[in-house]
Amino acid sequence: MADVVILGSMALDTIETPFGKVERVLGGSASYAAYAASFFAKPAIISVVGVDFPENEKKVLLERGILLDGLKREGKTFHWEGFYEFDMNEAKTIKTELNSLESYKVKVPDHYKDAKYVFLANIDPELQLDAINAIRKPELIVMDTMNFWIEHKREQLLKTIDKADVLVLNDAEARQLFNTPNLVKAANKALRLHTRAVIIKKGEHGALLFTDNKHFSAPSYPLENIKDPTGCGDSFGGALTGYLAKTRDTSEKNIRKAIVYGSVIASFNAEDFSIERLKKIRHDDIEKRFKEFREIREF
């Protein structure tokens, strides 16, 4: 059985950054999240790809022990093409071809339905809600989203957030969703829904955790060479949920540790295109960087 069920997109990405270009490489929120989660627990993907999806990419995931029984296969794979400018801060989209994602309906395999940990990676909030409804008795639902859904499906998104335990989003999205420039105010508004915790990802500035009466600020890793930030947010969420699933401890204290493990994996992810860097790291590398995170915040 899977430890953590992950719903999200799977894509073939074409990406250019000041440090290179790759074409039709493995991408999508579920791919990054599941690969990141696999360092800690056994992930199971719910997603869709096209008949054109390369067998070798599928093999990469299967060999990591990632379950793909919830992976539908029809039409053409979702394709995203984008680039980053010099400051690497924001992905600019050249082309988005939704393809098989466009008419996708969530179908959760029976043997996924007793999963205790769920990560709803970035995807249409209505699909996220369908997944929530299909899982019998989850202990923790973590969800991510993006600006597109805030703009186009705000009401549905708020309904889905209301059913999740932990909301993960970036700082710009938090400001946009809760109509305030102040992240503390945004987090407090999120906590007034039924979420237990809000995690705000701030990229190079680390991440923040807000719960009812506690606040945690995770540092970021001082990366001098960022090759491609695509998928950092997804790896963060996947690793975080994977770590919580592994430890079966959803206390605020353990969520702090999970955030740092999420940051560790995300920092590795930025060091190369697609999941190339993640393919090369081992548990020793993760623990070494985790220790560095402790040292850089010590006073």
Place this chain on the structure above:
Amino acid sequence: MADVVILGSMALDTIETPFGKVERVLGGSASYAAYAASFFAKPAIISVVGVDFPENEKKVLLERGILLDGLKREGKTFHWEGFYEFDMNEAKTIKTELNSLESYKVKVPDHYKDAKYVFLANIDPELQLDAINAIRKPELIVMDTMNFWIEHKREQLLKTIDKADVLVLNDAEARQLFNTPNLVKAANKALRLHTRAVIIKKGEHGALLFTDNKHFSAPSYPLENIKDPTGCGDSFGGALTGYLAKTRDTSEKNIRKAIVYGSVIASFNAEDFSIERLKKIRHDDIEKRFKEFREIREF
């Protein structure tokens, strides 16, 4: 004798934020820095004001034990008028009247010249260099700057940085001065000059310390109500240098603590206009918030 000599501007500011407006209140980098430093050590100001400078503002500083023997008095006081928009991120200038600051020449009183700790708050880098040259055997020179000097006096600024021990600047300035969007790269370039440490202030995202082989990331305090961020950077630098002067310990480890004390004072400063909030805090408040800084970064 003074523990820490502070060079910088003194001003009368007119400021509007979404939370109110004040006219001709105490401002300027030296005023904020000295008031902030006074919580830890005895500061001595080197600056200039006009004959119009209110006696009661002078009294406020003297009553804090701040030496004003290096304060010249001529012409009209430097006046800055500005506002902050909804997101409070950046001060927009309406008017800058340099007045007596325009022709100001640094004159360091004899009894300041044996000071061991120096904070060169934001002011013309040529004046900063004059102050450096006037102090006999300083143990630590901390300096701040701003975008205006990076644009207009780059060469002189780099020369001054080369003589300082600790460079303090904000993230936008670090990127601008060292021509890179990556803060780690910017810090490494700064360390190739003769500075021992670079501190990058990131406002709501905390502060970073870079030394030759160590890195520290200080969290920020989760302020829900920011009334006026003017002077936060100056209070940060003043408190930081004041704490180092008090403890007489310039180790990397102690600079980390000094950064957190700087962040504590800056966080209070943002809670009201001018130095109004700083006037009301006591040592208990500072220690309480310092402890909170520890708690929000614990994992």
